[in-house]
Amino acid sequence: MAMTDDDDLDGVDDLLARAAGTLREHTDAGWVQARASLVAKIRSAVRPSAPVRARHAAGTFFVAGSVLTAVVRHAVESRTRARPHRITLDTDDDHALTEVTVHVGAAFGEALLPLADEVRRVVVAQLRDTLGAPTLPASLVRVDLVVVDVYRA
Structure with a gap:
């Protein structure tokens, strides 16, 4: 067969x-x-990133959360002595930014309170520039200094 x-x-x-x-x-x-x-x-x-509401002279627009996180990370890396590790954004139901949390690493011996103030100032300035909100309250930004590594300055 x-x-x-x-x-x-x-x-x-x-x-x-x-x-x-x-x-x-x-x-x-x-x-x-x-x-x-x-x-x-x-x-x-x-998953696409969540939108964050922003505004300019012509009205309201949205910025992708991943884009906002990237510009904040770049600002912290380039204008402070901190090394950002994690940045989280919280928004309300209307997509308005309610809180930003920045986890950073610091150099051995770095004074943490002045570093936190420096990071906070840079983050608030970047948020104001990106979101077009010159009246953005500085209290919106919380900076958590989490020592995930120690590096030589």
Whole structure:
């Protein structure tokens, strides 16, 4: 009896079906542990950033949160002695900025209170420039100095 190409494919399909069934029954403990972390990373990678309401002479506009975070990070990196590690933005239901939190690293021996004041001034100035709100209250910005590393100045 001669075999045709269709017979070969039927055998492959059957083999694949059995292999897939076996894999479905097998649960890899490592995957179960890593799954939540991977899903969180994927969600954060593909999720667009939240808008932040801003204004200029012609009216209201929106700035992407990721853009605002990037310009604040650049300002802190280029105009202070701090090293920014994490910047978070909080907005209300109307997308108005309510709080900015900046986590920074500091040089060994750095006076932390003057550094926090310096970072706060730079962040508020950058927010005013970017969002077009010259009356933005300085109390809006909270600077958390989190020592995640110590570096030589």
